[in-house]
Amino acid sequence: MDSIWIKGGKTLEGDIPISGAKNAALTLMPCALLTEEKLTLTNLPRLADVDTFAHLLNQLGVSTHVAGVKKGEVGRRMTLEADEIVSTVAPYDMVRKMRASVLVLGPMLARMGEATVSLPGGCAIGDRPIDLHLKVLECMGAEIELAAGYVKASAPRGGRLPGGDFSFPVVSVGATENAVMAAVLAKGKTQLFNAAREPEIVDLCNLLVAMGAKIKGIGSAHLIIEGVEGLNGTTYEVMPDRIEAGSYACAAGITGGSLNLIGARPEDMQATLNALAQAGLMIEFHDKGIKVSANGGLKPLALSTSPFPGFATDMQAQFMAMLAMAKGDSFLEETIFENRYMHVPELRRMGADVDIHGRSAIVRGVEQLTGASVMATDLRASMSLVLAGLAAEGETEVLRVYHLDRGYERLEEKLSAVGATIERRTAG
Numbered sequence: 420m421d422s423i424w425i426k427g428g429k430t431l432e433g434d435i436p437i438s439g440a441k442n443a444a445l446t447l448m449p450c451a452l453l454t455e456e457k458l459t460l461t462n463l464p465r466l467a468d469v470d471t472f473a474h475l476l477n478q479l480g481v482s483t484h485v486a487g488v489k490k491g492e493v494g495r496r497m498t499l500e501a502d503e504i505v506s507t508v509a510p511y512d513m514v515r516k517m518r519a520s521v522l523v524l525g526p527m528l529a530r531m532g533e534a535t536v537s538l539p540g541g542c543a544i545g546d547r548p549i550d551l552h553l554k555v556l557e558c559m560g561a562e563i564e565l566a567a568g569y570v571k572a573s574a575p576r577g578g579r580l581p582g583g584d585f586s587f588p589v590v591s592v593g594a595t596e597n598a599v600m601a602a603v604l605a606k607g608k609t610q611l612f613n614a615a616r617e618p619e620i621v622d623l624c625n626l627l628v629a630m631g632a633k634i635k636g637i638g639s640a641h642l643i644i645e646g647v648e649g650l651n652g653t654t655y656e657v658m659p660d661r662i663e664a665g666s667y668a669c670a671a672g673i674t675g676g677s678l679n680l681i682g683a684r685p686e687d688m689q690a691t692l693n694a695l696a697q698a699g700l701m702i703e704f705h706d707k708g709i710k711v712s713a714n715g716g717l718k719p720l721a722l723s724t725s726p727f728p729g730f731a732t733d734m735q736a737q738f739m740a741m742l743a744m745a746k747g748d749s750f751l752e753e754t755i756f757e758n759r760y761m762h763v764p765e766l767r768r769m770g771a772d773v774d775i776h777g778r779s780a781i782v783r784g785v786e787q788l789t790g791a792s793v794m795a796t797d798l799r800a801s802m803s804l805v806l807a808g809l810a811a812e813g814e815t816e817v818l819r820v821y822h823l824d825r826g827y828e829r830l831e832e833k834l835s836a837v838g839a840t841i842e843r844r845t846a847g
């Protein structure tokens with residue numbers, strides 16, 4: 420199994436190209452199910468999760484073809500075509516590998532009038548039920564049955580969903596995405612209240628409008644979707660990854676360096692940039708992206724995660740690593756997931772001083788972290804360990820890096836290019 424080895428203490432300087440967003444790609448790819456025509460996605464990141472999703476779509480009958488990128492393009496160019504659906508079932512062995520597989524439920528139901536998707540099962544960061552996905556589809560006229568670990572959803576008489584109104588009791592990114600993808604081909608109108616407003620959902624809506632969908636209120640918590648008879652194919656560029664950009668911004672902070680996040684968009688990550696500025700970092704905007712530079716010692720912060728435009732839960736672990744070296748005590752509150760402090764015991768092994776009280780954490784800044792062998796537990800936790808390793812005295816080995824490969828494209832390459840001493844090692 421691969422591990423990442425880091426010799427810490429280097430100040431990072433230079434340009435980091437930001438890849439396409441994982442969490443946008445995973446909701447844009449299933450849109451191929453909504454049309455018989457070709458959908459081409461550009462700036463698609465090279466990530467394990469994207470490959471897993473392509474594999475799932477292949478099983479449903481969607482052909483996926485990766486073409487060489489055109490001059491000036493980054494990432495990958497993938498053409499997806501679902502002219503004939505051969506299965507409406509997303510099996511357990513696929514869904515258990517990647518819970519985002521549940522995002523085929525809405526589009527498959529809209530296209531075929533039925534869909535059978537395995538329930539995702541447990542996750543390291545929390546219970547993560549899909550009850551809201553099912554409730555909103557029921558409100559749109561779907562019949563939902565649960566049997567043998569599977570959800571079986573069907574439209575009336577296997578036809579088109581009527582559409583309907585739903586108010587989310589809790590903001591859910593995934594349930595909003597499934598609802599939007601189901602509503603665009605519904606017979607009637609759907610209104611979603613307290614919908615998630617994440618930039619990845621704006622990217623999804625913009626793609627669907629480019630395919631011929633009728634959506635109002637994009638970017639707001641109130642989405643109005645008029646169903647249409649059919650959607651056309653198109654070519655669409657995946658948005659840049661705001662979480663990847665925020666993670667590298669923390670690398671500039673924790674190593675006392677200065678990094679240019681090429682392609683990052685400020686409007687996608689304002690809460691993260693505000694927190695970085697409060698921690699004392701210098702933020703400069705330019706036409707190619709955002710420059711983040713250390714500016715004296717790190718200041719402590721009080722942060723609470725919340726849905727967009729609030730401070731992202733997917734940035735919590737990376738900030739904890741950075742604030743472990745701030746001058747003073749920081750307070751973090753994780754309001755989205757009930758078990759998202761798995762990185763804490765590992766950071767403590769590197770000398771961090773962190774106390775957990777339920778969903779809250781007190782991070783007492785220390786002068787120096789020290790290298791150690793540590794275990795990755797989930798995607799963002801593993802990035803916090805890499806950040807700590809970049810700043811630590813001595814050598815760090817991050818084990819189980821498959822977690823990282825799910826969400827960070829060419830991590831070692833990007834960090835080496837700005838001065839880090841880092842390499843991937845394959846055991847045995």
Ligand code: EPZ
Pocket residue numbers: 442443445519545546547548549550551552553589590591592593594615732733755756757798799826
């Ligand atoms: C998306 O997960 C992201 N994943 C997550 O990123 C991100 O942490 C999360 O949104 C919040 O921003 C992808 O986009 C693939 P939710 P999702 O539905 O859609 C509860 C990463 O690191 N809930 O917004 O699964 C749920 O338990 C990953 O890249 C229900 O109770 O998140 C949670 O407490 C990790 N019932 C809260 O809502 C439901 O039916 C928010 O979950 C759905 C959710």
